Amino acid sequence: MSQATAILGLGLIGSSLARAFKQRAAELTGRVIVYDRKPEVLRQALADGSADEAYQLDQMDSAGTDFTPLKDCGAVFICTPVAVIPRLAQAVAARTAALITDVGSVKAPLLTQLEGLRYIGGHPMAGSERVGYACGRASLFEDAIYVFCPPAGREQDPQVLADTAWLSALAAAIGASPLVLAAERHDEAVAAISHLPHVVASGLVNTAVGRQDDLRQRLAAGGFRDITRIASSDPELWSGICLQNRGPLLRQLAACIRQLDDFRHALTERDAEALSRYFAQARDSRDRLPDTDSRGSLQAEALLTAEISDRPGELGRLATLLGEAGISIRNMGIRHARPYEGGRLSVYLADPADLRRASALLRQAGYDCE
Template identity: 40%
Template sequence: MARSPISSRPGRPARPLCHGGTVTGPRFERVAIVGVGLIGGSLALDCRAAGLWGSVVGIGRTRANLDLALSRHLIDEASQAAAAVAGADLCLLATPVGSLVAMAAALAPYLSPGCLVTDVGSVKGGIVEKVAAALPREVDFVGSHPIAGSEQHGAVAAHNGLFAGAPCIVCPPAGARGAAVARVCDLWAAVGARVEVMDAERHDRILAAISHLPHVVAYALASAALEREGEACGRLAGSGFRDTTRIARSSPELWRDIALLNRDALLAALDRFELHLAAMRAAVCRNDGEGLAAQFAAARAAMEKIDE
């Protein structure tokens, strides 16, 4: 990351766009957010509203996004320099998952002893251990993944309350200090997330099924549906099509990296999906209404069970 001077938002002290209720959680005096987008910006709004964060510096490559973050009071200072993390007691890595290890290595020389580092990436296998290894021993790293993303991105998408009721999975690397794990759990709990601690392999297996597979399917569905008569399909599509393809508007580069970094778990999930799709196709080919309805009913029952 190139070096550049830190810029600050002039005028009155930073404030969030709106204020929530009283929240308790860990206090951090100086926070560095690397990648001020939907997740990092929304966390800043909630933590600042609750009085849990002191000063906040946003670090990123895009000057326009940093300027927007300043104007929206997500951060107090903006920089394109890795050195801007110096002095932070919390560093949030909110960059695309494909760049996390390299980013950690770039920040490592500037992180202060005792700093707590966490990320928000959607893949954990291999990554949490590599990030931990890239950081100084006197810095604590604990991986985390708030499951609250959307197809929207950038500082413009940040808003209060994003994490209220949302799951957040915490994935400590081997040898992580218990106190550091607890602080990361408390950070996400303070903004209303439902926190679970699990190992990276299980995280990736579950996320392949509930996030990575749906994104791949959404991209394929959008391509298949709009390949012919795209203009007419777009004009006539109702909520069913738009709901199931909404996430096909997500960043192709981000989801390319996620798919390849979680390749084995995603391939296993795709295999299961293809089996179910093939069974439904076979029932249609046989004109087997009873068999097709049974498959639909089984899927519906599975969905109703998780809603109980």
């Protein structure tokens, strides 16, 4: 399955896949053929080497798209909004016998609608509130879980097994951790840990600062911005996701509302013990989660935090100290308490065994670190 691989849609995920395939998995994917509705994006993909061939995509009228170049593809990745995936998948299947997969965050409805096609649902648990081709990067999938959902009842079919194995190998090649799940289990899980948080984050923003309250906006510091970051996501994309995963999301919303009702009752009754239990349960559950970066599975023992001032070159100085000591950094992120006043830097090390040495090195250089 290495003659060619196609990607339909070059937003954040699609463009990141294209880059990752070219840079890290060329032996598995072969030539990379891309489709997008924006001519300027297609030109950019060809210019920066993310694609070998590029064609115009009409998401709203698949009959208006020439899918002839897909004839010899081994696999087609559909990276468009969930609502248009079935229509595109049917059109693609009429032109090629290739494996069809997608990156949407809802799986059971798609598997039902695409029954009979050579289709395996896919969902890389990676992303950002940022969108568009320019935001894509080959490293997006590093340490992320990449879920694959084969058709129910056909998990042991030889073709399905072979396709799932190839997808899993490809996910591993681009740095992700493949995980095969039943579609219903996937949809219930993402309703709780992805879809509900988007709804709640949007509700917090609408409640707290949605009325153009200058004082609230000025006071909204790092904590509020952190927990509402995902409210900046694409509104049309997320309304479609919520509708597609309506049943599981409604169940999770009901559970969340019960939690808030319990809290409201305890607050109304001035029940300090119940309020304390509410916060303690959340703290304990949160503390049991593996400490991660924004994508998936970096463990707590690989994390170092340090106070850093807002001075030119300060971040480079810290990175140089570690680099010259042979300590590899996998990822970094900074949390500001207030703009332009420094903040707390999180440094994820590639090797947890380096943690103690890195901490000692930074303390010796004058950093307050944990």
